[in-house]
Amino acid sequence: MTPHPALSRRALLQGAATLGGVAGLTALTGGCAYLPSDAATTTTALPASAKAVIDGDLVYFNWADYLDPSVFTGFEKEYGVKIIQSNFDSMEGMYAKLQAGNQYDIVFPIAKWVQRLRAEGKLRAIDHAQLSNADQVFHSGSYFVDPWYDEKSAVSVPFTVYKTGIGWRTDKVGTMTNSWRDLWNPEAARRIYTLDDQDEALAMGALLLGYDVNTAKQSELDEIKKLLISQKKYLRGYSSDDVNNMVGGNAWIHHMWSGDFLYLRTSLVKKPENYDFQAPKEGVPINSDAYAIPVNAQHPGTAMVFIDYLLRPEIAKKNIEYLSYPMPVRDAMPAFEALAKDVPACNVELSELESGNVFRNLSADAVQRRTATWTDVRAS
Amino acid sequence: MTALDPTTAQLPAQPKGGTPRSGQHTRLWAALLALPTGWMVAFFLSSMVIVVLLSFGRTQADGQPVFSTRLDNYAQLWDPLYLRLFLRSVSYAVATTAICAVLAYPVAYVVALHGGRRKNLLIAAIVVPFFASYLIRMYAWSALLSDDGLVNSLIVRLHLGGGVQFLNTPYAVIGGLVYGYVVFMILPVYAALERMDTSLIEAGKDLYHGPWRTFWSVTLPATRAGLFGGVLLVFLPALGDFVSAQLLGGPKTFMIGNLIQQQFLEGQNWPLGSAMTVAMMIGLTVIMVGYLRATATRSREAS
Amino acid sequence: MSARSRRVERRPAVAVAVTVVFFAWLYLPIAAVVLFSFNSVKSLSTFRGFSTRWYADFVHDADLVTSLVASIGIAAVSAVGALVLGTMLALGLSRIRSRTGRAVGAVTLLPLVTPEIVTGVAALLLFTGVGLKLSLVTVTLAEITFSIAYVTVIVRGRLAAMSTEVEEAARDLGCTPWQALRLVTLPTLVPALLGAGLLVFALVFDDFVLAFFTTGVSPQPLPVRIYSSIRFGVSPAINAVGTVMLVLSALVMVLALIVPRLWGRKSSSLDLITGA
Numbered sequence: 001m002t003p004h005p006a007l008s009r010r011a012l013l014q015g016a017a018t019l020g021g022v023a024g025l026t027a028l029t030g031g032c033a034y035l036p037s038d039a040a041t042t043t044t045a046l047p048a049s050a051k052a053v054i055d056g057d058l059v060y061f062n063w064a065d066y067l068d069p070s071v072f073t074g075f076e077k078e079y080g081v082k083i084i085q086s087n088f089d090s091m092e093g094m095y096a097k098l099q100a101g102n103q104y105d106i107v108f109p110i111a112k113w114v115q116r117l118r119a120e121g122k123l124r125a126i127d128h129a130q131l132s133n134a135d136q137v138f139h140s141g142s143y144f145v146d147p148w149y150d151e152k153s154a155v156s157v158p159f160t161v162y163k164t165g166i167g168w169r170t171d172k173v174g175t176m177t178n179s180w181r182d183l184w185n186p187e188a189a190r191r192i193y194t195l196d197d198q199d200e201a202l203a204m205g206a207l208l209l210g211y212d213v214n215t216a217k218q219s220e221l222d223e224i225k226k227l228l229i230s231q232k233k234y235l236r237g238y239s240s241d242d243v244n245n246m247v248g249g250n251a252w253i254h255h256m257w258s259g260d261f262l263y264l265r266t267s268l269v270k271k272p273e274n275y276d277f278q279a280p281k282e283g284v285p286i287n288s289d290a291y292a293i294p295v296n297a298q299h300p301g302t303a304m305v306f307i308d309y310l311l312r313p314e315i316a317k318k319n320i321e322y323l324s325y326p327m328p329v330r331d332a333m334p335a336f337e338a339l340a341k342d343v344p345a346c347n348v349e350l351s352e353l354e355s356g357n358v359f360r361n362l363s364a365d366a367v368q369r370r371t372a373t374w375t376d377v378r379a380s
Numbered sequence: 381m382t383a384l385d386p387t388t389a390q391l392p393a394q395p396k397g398g399t400p401r402s403g404q405h406t407r408l409w410a411a412l413l414a415l416p417t418g419w420m421v422a423f424f425l426s427s428m429v430i431v432v433l434l435s436f437g438r439t440q441a442d443g444q445p446v447f448s449t450r451l452d453n454y455a456q457l458w459d460p461l462y463l464r465l466f467l468r469s470v471s472y473a474v475a476t477t478a479i480c481a482v483l484a485y486p487v488a489y490v491v492a493l494h495g496g497r498r499k500n501l502l503i504a505a506i507v508v509p510f511f512a513s514y515l516i517r518m519y520a521w522s523a524l525l526s527d528d529g530l531v532n533s534l535i536v537r538l539h540l541g542g543g544v545q546f547l548n549t550p551y552a553v554i555g556g557l558v559y560g561y562v563v564f565m566i567l568p569v570y571a572a573l574e575r576m577d578t579s580l581i582e583a584g585k586d587l588y589h590g591p592w593r594t595f596w597s598v599t600l601p602a603t604r605a606g607l608f609g610g611v612l613l614v615f616l617p618a619l620g621d622f623v624s625a626q627l628l629g630g631p632k633t634f635m636i637g638n639l640i641q642q643q644f645l646e647g648q649n650w651p652l653g654s655a656m657t658v659a660m661m662i663g664l665t666v667i668m669v670g671y672l673r674a675t676a677t678r679s680r681e682a683s
Numbered sequence: 684m685s686a687r688s689r690r691v692e693r694r695p696a697v698a699v700a701v702t703v704v705f706f707a708w709l710y711l712p713i714a715a716v717v718l719f720s721f722n723s724v725k726s727l728s729t730f731r732g733f734s735t736r737w738y739a740d741f742v743h744d745a746d747l748v749t750s751l752v753a754s755i756g757i758a759a760v761s762a763v764g765a766l767v768l769g770t771m772l773a774l775g776l777s778r779i780r781s782r783t784g785r786a787v788g789a790v791t792l793l794p795l796v797t798p799e800i801v802t803g804v805a806a807l808l809l810f811t812g813v814g815l816k817l818s819l820v821t822v823t824l825a826e827i828t829f830s831i832a833y834v835t836v837i838v839r840g841r842l843a844a845m846s847t848e849v850e851e852a853a854r855d856l857g858c859t860p861w862q863a864l865r866l867v868t869l870p871t872l873v874p875a876l877l878g879a880g881l882l883v884f885a886l887v888f889d890d891f892v893l894a895f896f897t898t899g900v901s902p903q904p905l906p907v908r909i910y911s912s913i914r915f916g917v918s919p920a921i922n923a924v925g926t927v928m929l930v931l932s933a934l935v936m937v938l939a940l941i942v943p944r945l946w947g948r949k950s951s952s953l954d955l956i957t958g959a
Binding site for chain 3: 408409417520616644
């Protein structure tokens with residue numbers, strides 16, 4: 001008698017179970033990442049800095065289109081290495097990829113993320129002595145010698161600084177009051193956009209109500225939520241594509257990053273005089289981002305060389321002109337001043353970085369309360 | 381389904397047991413099934429199990445999502461706000477499905493019954509655009525429909541009005557969804573029309589006089605299977621879409637897809653996102669069961 | 684009789700009008716993408732003259748080219764993987780008659796009725812949970828899982844339409860079931876397999892949602908790259924990318940039309956895609 005059919009069915013089930021077990025069981029028992037491990041994270045000593053010596057191709061991770069492309073080709077030609085690019089579209093996205101164990105040689109975190117990554121031991125030290133152009137950003141008296149997010153700038157080198165304000169069309173809108181209330185301006189009803197960004201949107205509401213930009217108090221968040229929902233009838237949408245919304249004529253008033261505004265005004269529009277930018281009187285969020293080298297970078301030496309290259313005044317000037325964001329590179333600052341001469345509100349005084357309006361790291365609970373608030377605003 | 385046609389069956393568990401041949405045979409089919417079944421269990425079912433488990437989870441202080449046994453995530457969703465959001469998404473998906481059906485019939489009809497030798501070419505012409513990046517097509521729409529875009533400048537130039545605000549409205553979102561998924565309605569309807577006996581239409585015209593009544597009484601019932609298939613193929617992806625609302629939507633067009641995506645990428649609250657996913661699947665199952673029941677009754681009544 | 688057939692031939696004017704408008708609407712954004720990919724200035728609203736600079740940008744952007752190659756690779760591997768697994772499944776399901784078999788059949792069709800965002804989220808949680816590093820491999824695994832059902836549906840359809848007599852005859856002539864399958868059934872399935880493979884290739888190549896949730900570092904699949912640049916404003920190079928993708932997809936479709944004909948069959952794979 002040949003094997004009974006039922007046997008083969010059992011065989012089938014067994015086969016399936018074995019295969020399923022591979023993923024299923026590992027997930028539910030052994031190597032599962034979702035098992036609680038609340039143990040306090042041990043702070044490890046800062047991993048030592050690499051020497052600024054080429055040690056392979058550069059694996060680069062940044063916002064899309066956030067450096068002048070000619071800078072890449074220049075570096076590749078001069079040092080005979082390739083730059084392998086990938087992009088993130090949010091800080092959380094960048095963090096998730098690092099968390100997942102992806103290896104990059106250089107990343108571009110915003111200030112508070114530098115602090116967080118450093119605290120979690122995810123960044124390598126950067127020895128300023130290895131950078132021949134370090135003096136351009138770390139000269140004595142520079143704010144970045146010891147910024148709030150990175151003690152003694154031990155793991156990061158500053159990249160750009162920017163503020164968030166309001167861009168508007170002077171040919172379409174008559175009255176602006178230099179206040180965040182202008183995002184409720186009935187003259188531009190249904191032509192107003194708020195940035196599709198949790199921190200920025202909540203900060204806008206907080207500043208208008210006189211609260212801290214990082215507030216996580218439930219009562220204050222509830223007020224901000226009500227305020228932001230009240231804005232909906234004036235809004236056309238939430239979008240981070242501020243430049244194209246303005247260029248396409250969809251936006252008359254846009255909650256906007258200073259650098260994006262300047263880029264729009266200097267390089268995209270036919271009549272720049274029709275566009276203006278204000279930094280509302282209630283205060284504005286000030287931010288900066290930086291270069292950093294993840295601890296698991298495979299080519300930290302090349303990353304050091306690349307950072308040094310970006311600090312060359314003539315290279316920084318190229319990037320400033322391409323991005324329209326100011327960079328604290330001493331000999332390249334005049335390039336930005338020339339760019340921003342008609343819109344002084346776009347300029348960022350470094351002293352403003354010491355004001356309270358920087359986005360800081362908060363506890364997981366606080367972040368979740370803020371996220372829930374923003375989710376409710378978006379969902380309603 | 382014809383695959384379950386009993387005439388081709390090799391009933392393996394018959395009392396006589398297998399002849400050597402059919403035993404061998406059954407083993408072959410079982411062996412063939414083992415690998416793909418194992419694959420689906422390992423990569424699909426187990427992933428769904430994890431979603432359900434994590435929906436009761438929480439986020440640790442270090443941001444790591446972990447399993448737990450809490451109902452907090454569901455409690456957070458128990459809010460009229462989210463019910464409204466779900467209903468909004470469903471209404472967009474229903475509108476999308478309805479518009480797709482209204483569009484699909486005439487197009488499929490013309491191609492199937494009047495396409496002649498170019499039939500295949502026409503179907504290919506309908507399918508090709510859907511394989512050009514969905515994202516780029518959506519972005520192209522947002523550029524075309526913008527206030528200074530091509531469509532509005534045409535309207536102004538032709539003196540049809542002072543320009544229309546298309547972008548950032550629910551209509552734009554639904555339009556984007558229709559554009560994105562209409563092919564999934566056209567293909568099954570087309571297939572059903574192709575299979576249909578055209579003499580039925582003839583007879584219908586003789587019987588009912590007039591194309592509309594013929595359509596309602598003959599064509600529609602005869603192609604019901606295709607329509608029902610198309611409804612599923614359009615409704616499901618439309619309900620989960622987040623690109624259209626993101627690129628074409630306004631302040632009040634957030635959909636479930638956007639909500640879930642936000643939890644996973646910006647909110648970094650995977651347990652809450654998992655709960656949303658589970659809730660959506662439950663809502664969807666309710667709708668599907670209702671739909672299947674309704675269509676099953678309809679088919680029984682018709683036959 | 685002639686009056687009758689003339690009446691059948693008469694085209695329904697409303698339907699034809701709708702069809703014409705439909706095609707215009709279908710191709711309007713595509714025409715815009717192609718047109719602006721040749722724009723000489725960095726504008727997505729005004730065309731100021733012909734230029735191929737965005738194609739040059741695209742070709743010189745090594746990373747974008749790598750993404751394109753990665754997407755082609757993912758699509759090709761997924762097509763082969765889904766084809767093998769989906770065909771095995773279809774063959775097994777079409778012949779096995781047990782409750783288990785039917786349950787398996789139902790489960791394998793689940794991805795077809797699951798919104799992609801759910802599949803994507805679930806795949807992300809699974810891969811992260813078992814500590815699998817996100818990469819092109821995870822994208823491919825997820826895409827295969829999602830595509831198996833398409834192949835199964837197409838192949839089962841074709842199997843159902845096929846008579847089992849030839850296979851049985853082969854076995855009467857002394858073939859083992861495996862030989863009968865290999866020598867008789869599989870060759871008959873070739874056009875269906877090709878059609879299904881091309882369909883999966885095209886679907887995966889343009890798939891964004893699954894790739895978005897399961898991708899790792901570089902290289903990222905092309906649709907993911909496109910998404911990051913769209914969120915913060917687009918460079919016309921993206922239009923060049925879109926045009927290239929369109930041309931590639933059109934080529935795949937042409938193959939789907941032609942290859943089965945070279946096989947000496949009247950029906951093309953389009954019939955499989957449409958299910959006709």
